[in-house]
Amino acid sequence: MRKKSITLLSDGALTRRENTLYFENAQGKKPLAVEGIYDIYIYGHVNISSQALHFLAQKGIAVHFFNHYGHYDGSFYPRESLHSGDLLIKQAEHYLNKEKRLNLAKLFVTGSAKNMELNLKRWKINASFGELLKELESARKITEVMNVEARIRQEYYSLWDKVLPDGFKIVKRTRRPPENEMNALISFLNSRLYATIVSELYNTQLAPTVSYLHEPSERRFSLALDLSEIFKPIIADRIANRLVKQGIIKEEHFREELNGVLLTKEGMKTVLKAYNEELGKSVKHPGLKKNVTKQRLIRLEAYKLIKHLVGIKEYEPLVAWF
Amino acid sequence: MNDKYLFNELLITGTEINYLFICPTKLWYFSKGITMEQESEWVDLGKFLHEKSYFGEEKEVQIGSIKIDFIKKGDIIEVHEIKKGRSMEKAHEMQALYYLYYLKKLGIKAKAVINYPKLRETKELTLDGREEEVEDAIREIERIISLPAPPKPLKSKKCKRCAYYELCWV
Ligand code: SF4
Numbered sequence A: 001m002r003k004k005s006i007t008l009l010s011d012g013a014l015t016r017r018e019n020t021l022y023f024e025n026a027q028g029k030k031p032l033a034v035e036g037i038y039d040i041y042i043y044g045h046v047n048i049s050s051q052a053l054h055f056l057a058q059k060g061i062a063v064h065f066f067n068h069y070g071h072y073d074g075s076f077y078p079r080e081s082l083h084s085g086d087l088l089i090k091q092a093e094h095y096l097n098k099e100k101r102l103n104l105a106k107l108f109v110t111g112s113a114k115n116m117e118l119n120l121k122r123w124k125i126n127a128s129f130g131e132l133l134k135e136l137e138s139a140r141k142i143t144e145v146m147n148v149e150a151r152i153r154q155e156y157y158s159l160w161d162k163v164l165p166d167g168f169k170i171v172k173r174t175r176r177p178p179e180n181e182m183n184a185l186i187s188f189l190n191s192r193l194y195a196t197i198v199s200e201l202y203n204t205q206l207a208p209t210v211s212y213l214h215e216p217s218e219r220r221f222s223l224a225l226d227l228s229e230i231f232k233p234i235i236a237d238r239i240a241n242r243l244v245k246q247g248i249i250k251e252e253h254f255r256e257e258l259n260g261v262l263l264t265k266e267g268m269k270t271v272l273k274a275y276n277e278e279l280g281k282s283v284k285h286p287g288l289k290k291n292v293t294k295q296r297l298i299r300l301e302a303y304k305l306i307k308h309l310v311g312i313k314e315y316e317p318l319v320a321w322f
Numbered sequence B: 001m002n003d004k005y006l007f008n009e010l011l012i013t014g015t016e017i018n019y020l021f022i023c024p025t026k027l028w029y030f031s032k033g034i035t036m037e038q039e040s041e042w043v044d045l046g047k048f049l050h051e052k053s054y055f056g057e058e059k060e061v062q063i064g065s066i067k068i069d070f071i072k073k074g075d076i077i078e079v080h081e082i083k084k085g086r087s088m089e090k091a092h093e094m095q096a097l098y099y100l101y102y103l104k105k106l107g108i109k110a111k112a113v114i115n116y117p118k119l120r121e122t123k124e125l126t127l128d129g130r131e132e133e134v135e136d137a138i139r140e141i142e143r144i145i146s147l148p149a150p151p152k153p154l155k156s157k158k159c160k161r162c163a164y165y166e167l168c169w170v
Helices: A050-058 A085-096 A098-122 A130-137 A142-160 A181-202 A222-245 A265-280 A294-310 B014-022 B024-031 B041-053 B089-105 B131-145 B157-161 B165-169
Strands: A004-008 A012-017 A020-025 A028-032 A037-042 A046-048 A062-066 A072-076 A254-257 A260-263 A282-285 A290-293 B058-063 B066-072 B077-082 B110-116 B121-125
Touching: A004 A265, A012 A050, A020 A050, A037 A181, A046 A050, A050 A072, A062 A181, A072 A181, A085 A098, A085 A294, A098 A130, A098 A142, A098 A222, A130 A142, A142 A222, A181 A222, A181 A260, A181 A265, A181 A294, A222 A265, A222 A294, A260 A265, A265 A294, A282 A294, A290 A294, A294 B165, B014 B024, B014 B066, B014 B089, B014 B131, B024 B131, B066 B089, B077 B089, B089 B110, B089 B121, B089 B131, B157 B165
Parallel strands: A004 A037, A012 A046, A037 A062, B077 B110
Antiparallel strands: A012 A020, A020 A028, A062 A072, A254 A260, A282 A290, B058 B066, B066 B077, B110 B121
16 A cells, blocks of 8 residues: 555644544544655645654654645654664765765756756757756855856756746745745745655665765755756656646736735646655656656665665666656 | 684675675775665665564674674574575575574584575575685685775676666765
């Protein structure tokens, strides 16, 4: 039995009675089969009892919280059950050793750029980040790597506008608060993706706090930020593009607030449906010679990182073949 | 009594002996705490057999670093291991012999019985004359787990239902 992710969009309460977890909202009270839950994503205002949290901790289920804008707020990350002192030491060693860290940081950026190029090709936009990637090679500091990464991303987003329908041009990619529709959509998807990666890391022995491209101090789970560089183009960007080009997400799915534009509840629902479908889609893995879901690709990326760290195989970032 | 291995071997678990004869790569990862989630049906079947097959015995007896499925006390102590099938027979056998070796070090004479409930078969073993085999295995485990990187995986039939499949072959 594959465990499932649960998303709570409505307001309500999460409680526990004996060995059952319940979610209660305006529609009523529903039991949730805890054995089948992989993780939980909460967008609504949800009260959680401490008994419910104890229960979730016991079952090793992570809970991710999102704010009003659908941005990631934080996670309930149960005390880690999977430990490997040896791996933690290797992770730290690759952070402390300047060459080793630079190498990994560059690999994340290269993988990310390759996936962006691939997207542009799918959208029939001719572009290459060759020059910038050459510059990346000669970078000697993490700040330089970050700088190249930012310029690649900027160019990438500016190219989207060529194919985006009117009303959904990015113009300038801003962070929070999102100031237009496409920004709001991308931020929403990226937030969810980040939380998904946090969940995947929870199920490995990697310490999510030790990262290479991003500074470990940047966010609590900075390794998820590193990995999200690879997956943002393949997952979030592709969904965002498809949704607006096919008219599944329309102007009416957004509302304006004092601070900017944000998705409506209906809009969030539609986007999350597309997101879950996308993660559940299988692709044939050329190395493993079997079908794996796109969500599983994240876990596999973590495994590749483990292999790099223990010195059995150099990390090669995932470049989409699908 | 030969005390040469008394302290080292006490840290080695039956699982490690078992894995040595299944796959050194698996042994290395396991010994570093890099374990895989237990989702496969195969593992569940093992658990099921374990829980359903043998009531009334003293189950899951932990002695130092070894954990014996169950023990029967008669004229001579019997340590029992429950296994699904014969495909990993050598690994099962060595695991059982290791328990006997371990117990002998503690001054306990015992014999081992490997149970294959699905096949309705059992296999009995004693340590007599096989101490060296166990000591060789212990030495080999120590060598493998002290390697800085895991031994290169070798693809075999075993890989298909190994929990480390994705880690090894991605
Ligand atoms: S997948 Fe194969 S090589 Fe890897 S640990 Fe398992 S048996 Fe060994």
